[in-house]
Amino acid sequence: MQVKDLMQQLSEAQGVSGYEAPVRELVRHEWAAYVDETGVDALGNLIAVRRGQTDDHSPRRSIMLAGHMDEIGLLVTKLDEGFVRFSTVGGFDLRVLPGQEVTVHGRRDLSGVIGMRPPHVTDPADRDKVVPLEELFVDVGLPGSELNAQVRVGDVISLRRPFTELANELVSGKAFDNRAALVGITKCLEHLSTLRHAWDVHAVATVQEEVGLKGALTSTFGIAPDIGIALDVTHGDMLGVSEVDTVRIGEGPAIGFGPNIHPLMYARLLETAKSYEIAHQIEPIPGRSGTDAWAMQVTRAGIPTALLSIPLRYMHTTVETLSLRDLERTGRLLALFVASLDEGFAQQLGLEPPST
Amino acid sequence: MLLRQLSEAFGVSGHEGPVRELILGAIQDHVDDHRVDALGNLIAKKRGDGQSSLKVMVAAHMDEVGLMIMHIEKDGWLRFQPVGGIDPRILVAKRVLIGDDRVPGVIGVTPVHLLDRKASSKALEIKDLAIDIGVSSRDEAENHVKLGDYASFDVAYEELGGELRTAKGKAFDDRAGCVALVRLLQQRYPFDFYGAFTVQEEIGARGARVAAHAIAPDVAFVLEGTICDDMPKKRDLSPTTSLGAGPAITLMDRTLIADRRLVRLLVDTAEETGIAHQFKQPGRGSTDAGIIHLSRQGVPSAVVSAPIRNLHSPVSVLSLNDLDGMVQLMQESMYRLTERDLSR
Numbered sequence: 001m002q003v004k005d006l007m008q009q010l011s012e013a014q015g016v017s018g019y020e021a022p023v024r025e026l027v028r029h030e031w032a033a034y035v036d037e038t039g040v041d042a043l044g045n046l047i048a049v050r051r052g053q054t055d056d057h058s059p060r061r062s063i064m065l066a067g068h069m070d071e072i073g074l075l076v077t078k079l080d081e082g083f084v085r086f087s088t089v090g091g092f093d094l095r096v097l098p099g100q101e102v103t104v105h106g107r108r109d110l111s112g113v114i115g116m117r118p119p120h121v122t123d124p125a126d127r128d129k130v131v132p133l134e135e136l137f138v139d140v141g142l143p144g145s146e147l148n149a150q151v152r153v154g155d156v157i158s159l160r161r162p163f164t165e166l167a168n169e170l171v172s173g174k175a176f177d178n179r180a181a182l183v184g185i186t187k188c189l190e191h192l193s194t195l196r197h198a199w200d201v202h203a204v205a206t207v208q209e210e211v212g213l214k215g216a217l218t219s220t221f222g223i224a225p226d227i228g229i230a231l232d233v234t235h236g237d238m239l240g241v242s243e244v245d246t247v248r249i250g251e252g253p254a255i256g257f258g259p260n261i262h263p264l265m266y267a268r269l270l271e272t273a274k275s276y277e278i279a280h281q282i283e284p285i286p287g288r289s290g291t292d293a294w295a296m297q298v299t300r301a302g303i304p305t306a307l308l309s310i311p312l313r314y315m316h317t318t319v320e321t322l323s324l325r326d327l328e329r330t331g332r333l334l335a336l337f338v339a340s341l342d343e344g345f346a347q348q349l350g351l352e353p354p355s356t
Numbered sequence: 357m358l359l360r361q362l363s364e365a366f367g368v369s370g371h372e373g374p375v376r377e378l379i380l381g382a383i384q385d386h387v388d389d390h391r392v393d394a395l396g397n398l399i400a401k402k403r404g405d406g407q408s409s410l411k412v413m414v415a416a417h418m419d420e421v422g423l424m425i426m427h428i429e430k431d432g433w434l435r436f437q438p439v440g441g442i443d444p445r446i447l448v449a450k451r452v453l454i455g456d457d458r459v460p461g462v463i464g465v466t467p468v469h470l471l472d473r474k475a476s477s478k479a480l481e482i483k484d485l486a487i488d489i490g491v492s493s494r495d496e497a498e499n500h501v502k503l504g505d506y507a508s509f510d511v512a513y514e515e516l517g518g519e520l521r522t523a524k525g526k527a528f529d530d531r532a533g534c535v536a537l538v539r540l541l542q543q544r545y546p547f548d549f550y551g552a553f554t555v556q557e558e559i560g561a562r563g564a565r566v567a568a569h570a571i572a573p574d575v576a577f578v579l580e581g582t583i584c585d586d587m588p589k590k591r592d593l594s595p596t597t598s599l600g601a602g603p604a605i606t607l608m609d610r611t612l613i614a615d616r617r618l619v620r621l622l623v624d625t626a627e628e629t630g631i632a633h634q635f636k637q638p639g640r641g642s643t644d645a646g647i648i649h650l651s652r653q654g655v656p657s658a659v660v661s662a663p664i665r666n667l668h669s670p671v672s673v674l675s676l677n678d679l680d681g682m683v684q685l686m687q688e689s690m691y692r693l694t695e696r697d698l699s700r
Binding site for chain 1: 369370371391392393394395397423424425426427435437438439440483502503504555556559560562565566569570
């Protein structure tokens with residue numbers, strides 16, 4: 001499938017942390033043609049295996065590619081005379097919420113909007129303050145009695161934003177964090193179906209990253225891969241944000257470097273990008289990467305881990321923006337990296353012979 | 357002298373290689389087995405003399421706090437972020453060494469002559485600072501350094517002498533602990549002794565987590581360099597530890613309640629053998645033990661530390677008497693460990 005269409009489908013699908021089923025089914029369907037088996041673990045992670053081609057004498061090695069499929073969202077906390085009060089699931093800047101369209105997943109899906117009093121009736125003193133969470137509400141246009149019949153406390157609310165195409169192959173929408181990574185992994189699997197690769201690939205669409213990297217913890221433990229790469233998004237250049245803290249949109253995926261990343265994995269990703277002339281950037285990360293890589297690296301007795309990130313503007317808003325070219329590059333770089341994996345690299349990493 | 361070598365070596369969290377190489381050289385001939393794991397931990401095994409089936413893990417971390425180059429400005433200034441916890445106020449007017457080539461740089465600041473009074477009373481933040489390596493363009497800078505390079509403080513080790521046999525240098529947290537562990541590995545014990553030189557303690561005890569999982573010990577000790585704030589202060593507060601008062605035994609810090617039986621062992625041993633010791637003021641700091649004691653189904657753990665003044669700043673100060681006391685206390689306690697009942 002074309003990168004643009006895939007990004008649109010995945011973006012517009014629903015999958016708030018803890019409630020990822022709709023996205024999972026979409027991803028499972030997309031991966032089916034390229035993998036040998038799929039399964040779902042106890043937490044809801046989608047785990048697919050694409051076996052490598054290796055002769056019987058060589059040890060079987062595995063690489064795990066993980067991209068989280070959950071998105072940030074909201075949860076109903078109270079039904080307040082026809083309006084819905086909520087709290088957040090994952091990290092939100094409250095300023096993006098007023099005026100935002102949402103879907104309340106009650107007995108049926110209800111379209112709604114996070115309401116806001118117009119300037120005519122707001123107190124000038126309040127106008128320069130951020131509306132606090134307790135004062136925000138969703139309006140689904142239903143009278144109180146009907147609302148109470150359709151919605152209850154604990155129902156999930158997802159953000160709603162149709163996909164938008166901008167100039168220069170930039171696109172904008174919600175949940176690009178981290179559906180973009182799933183596009184990258186899908187394209188990688190597609191490329192791998194035309195390449196030879198010796199190592200088994202465990203592609204994982206993880207759950208609940210936004211609330212504590214939970215899916216990464218359990219899926220990595222279960223797979224116990226030899227090495228892992230987490231796919232995520234990172235901050236692209238934006239107005240008002242220092243260059244120091246961002247990479248550039250449209251100049252390729254960012255290869256992470258720092259304590260969360262195994263130096264040999266970093267070096268090999270860099271070498272692959274350079275030798276195949278794939279546009280790429282370096283992202284120095286002095287500590288916690290804020291991604292599944294942080295959990296993967298310290299699972300069991302430790303796993304050589306790398307991080308590849310897609311440049312993204314306006315993270316955690318519904319106008320997240322990225323370059324489709326960066327998605328293509330990510331898929332290609334990953335596939336070529338996987339295809340290059342050999343026993344020599346396993347030796348370099350000091351990997352134990354795999355238990356049969 | 358090992359403390360000098362380790363103090364002056366480079367090993368910011370995530371890049372402990374140079375320190376690991378030095379330590380390996382020092383322990384190679386004294387241990388039965390060693391390996392380096394996926395995160396870079398150096399785990400050395402010293403088999404016991406057969407008297408006990410206990411598995412004891414003793415850990416010291418190899419990494420130090422430092423900086424990472426995040427961005428090269430077009431005029432050649434290097435922007436950075438701290439790796440581990442550093443108070444930005446100690447960075448002003450310091451010297452650093454960058455990358456494996458140890459490229460010298462300075463963190464400068466506007467001269468006082470050119471500041472207005474208000475500006476000079478405001479503390480500088482990381483985003484206001486940059487490293488100057490003496491170049492005037494990004495291209496020139498890229499001949500010497502690259503994005504992601506680690507930078508460490510440029511501080512020479514020196515012994516200041518005196519009754520406390522004080523020494524100054526960088527990274528005594530936790531090269532002092534590493535020296536102590538190297539010395540412990542020279543002896544044989546009644547049980548299998550796993551010396552774990554861990555990585556990335558400063559960014560969340562990352563190395564210790566996987567090392568403890570792999571070793572699966574019955575008991576663990578952590579050798580650290582800890583806060584020594586026995587300096588003039590505004591309020592009358594007990595210092596966390598005092599320089600020269602001996603190794604500090606942890607009762608409780610922010611992430612661990614030390615196993616009471618192990619604390620008892622340490623105290624009884626100290627009293628029996630006449631080793632000066634102190635208790636670390638409860639509730640402060642955290643160590644690898646905070647993570648180790650929660651490994652798998654749990655590991656009884658304790659911490660012994662050398663007091664270090666000016667922790668996490670370029671020039672730290674310790675007393676070699678305290679370091680010797682730490683080694684002696686640990687050694688004597690290890691010999692007495694098997695006499696203790698660790699069943700519940």
